[in-house]
Amino acid sequence: MKLSKKIVVLVLVVAIMISGLNVIPEKVKAESASVNEQKVERLDTKNLLAWRSSDKATKIPEMAVDGSRIIDSWSWAVSDGNYIYYNFQGGIGNLLYPIFKRSIKTGKEIRIGGDYIYTGLKLYKEFLLCDTYHSSTGIIRLSKNGESKKFFNTSFSPIGIGKFIYCCGSISDENPNIGIYRMDINGRNRKLVKKDQYGRLGISGNKLYYAGDYDEVKKEWNWFDFNSNKLVKKTISADKYDPISKTKFIFNDTTVKAGKYKNGKWQYKTILKHKMEKDSYIGIEDIAVCGNKLLVKISGKNGKIKLYMTDLNGKNKKLLHKGDGVG
Numbered sequence: 620m621k622l623s624k625k626i627v628v629l630v631l632v633v634a635i636m637i638s639g640l641n642v643i644p645e646k647v648k649a650e651s652a653s654v655n656e657q658k659v660e661r662l663d664t665k666n667l668l669a670w671r672s673s674d675k676a677t678k679i680p681e682m683a684v685d686g687s688r689i690i691d692s693w694s695w696a697v698s699d700g701n702y703i704y705y706n707f708q709g710g711i712g713n714l715l716y717p718i719f720k721r722s723i724k725t726g727k728e729i730r731i732g733g734d735y736i737y738t739g740l741k742l743y744k745e746f747l748l749c750d751t752y753h754s755s756t757g758i759i760r761l762s763k764n765g766e767s768k769k770f771f772n773t774s775f776s777p778i779g780i781g782k783f784i785y786c787c788g789s790i791s792d793e794n795p796n797i798g799i800y801r802m803d804i805n806g807r808n809r810k811l812v813k814k815d816q817y818g819r820l821g822i823s824g825n826k827l828y829y830a831g832d833y834d835e836v837k838k839e840w841n842w843f844d845f846n847s848n849k850l851v852k853k854t855i856s857a858d859k860y861d862p863i864s865k866t867k868f869i870f871n872d873t874t875v876k877a878g879k880y881k882n883g884k885w886q887y888k889t890i891l892k893h894k895m896e897k898d899s900y901i902g903i904e905d906i907a908v909c910g911n912k913l914l915v916k917i918s919g920k921n922g923k924i925k926l927y928m929t930d931l932n933g934k935n936k937k938l939l940h941k942g943d944g945v946g
Contacts, residue, residue, distance in 0.1 A: 697742050872901070
């Protein structure tokens with residue numbers, strides 16, 4: 620299990636421990652709540668945009684070209700068309716996982732967000748909703764200029780939809796109920812909308828989804844419909860798909876491939892290779908489409924991390940950071 624997956628698991632365990640429950644998460648299992656708790660109001664998606672190039676934006680479509688449902692969830696790297704925001708394990712000589720804000724036009728970077736261990740990001744209106752792990756798990760709403768507002772400990776996987784923010788956890792130390800919660804943009808008017816369900820949240824169109832197990836082979840999450848609790852058979856993560864060029868990106872330890880859908884199937888071309896025998900770095904850990912760039916994270920021994928940026932065709936490869944993460 621690679622580093623980022625360890626952090627996600629740690630976040631889940633800590634949230635449960637703080638809430639006073641001594642149980643381990645099972646595979647996705649939605650317990651029945653009241654009728655009202657099983658429903659989600661029609662979601663306002665007018666603010667949901669996919670910025671997939673430096674000069675063009677498009678609404679995230681519900682379906683990919685092959686009919687797969689596109690699930691937009693939090694990632695370690697996102698883009699608003701002008702900047703790329705990403706968290707990086709290590710590179711600064713301590714255990715903090717800072718957020719970097721990088722200008723797409725100039726390449727200039729600054730750090731924002733203060734001294735937290737950021738484990739996930741999601742764009743929402745003019746903010747970044749952030750998962751953190753510090754003394755406990757928690758949600759931070761971060762402006763693009765770096766001004767932060769801490770919401771709650773024991774909460775994670777925030778995602779903004781219309782006028783509301785959804786998240787998982789127990790919301791506060793005083794409220795031990797594990798589940799999916801809804802709150803306003805300032806973190807007020809909290810409401811439990813599904814009991815006993817927690818994990819990564821995602822959206823597609825006007826519907827909310829929650830994740831089940833992570834498939835280490837396919838490098839994909841299994842997604843379930845919030846209302847019906849049914850498994851969605853075909854999905855594509857929004858940070859692995861470019862809706863403008865209709866390109867799907869996949870990866871394993873050694874290669875990154877870009878796919879075009881032709882004659883009823885995906886046809887892939889290798890755009891990046893990692894030769895493990897030439898250095899101490901084990902393999903490719905994750906990728907993310909950000910604007911007209913692709914970010915590639917490579918993990919190594921003892922928590923070492925390298926982060927590269929390329930064009931979407933794999934060209935113009937550039938090393939952004941290299942450092943020590945958590946061993």
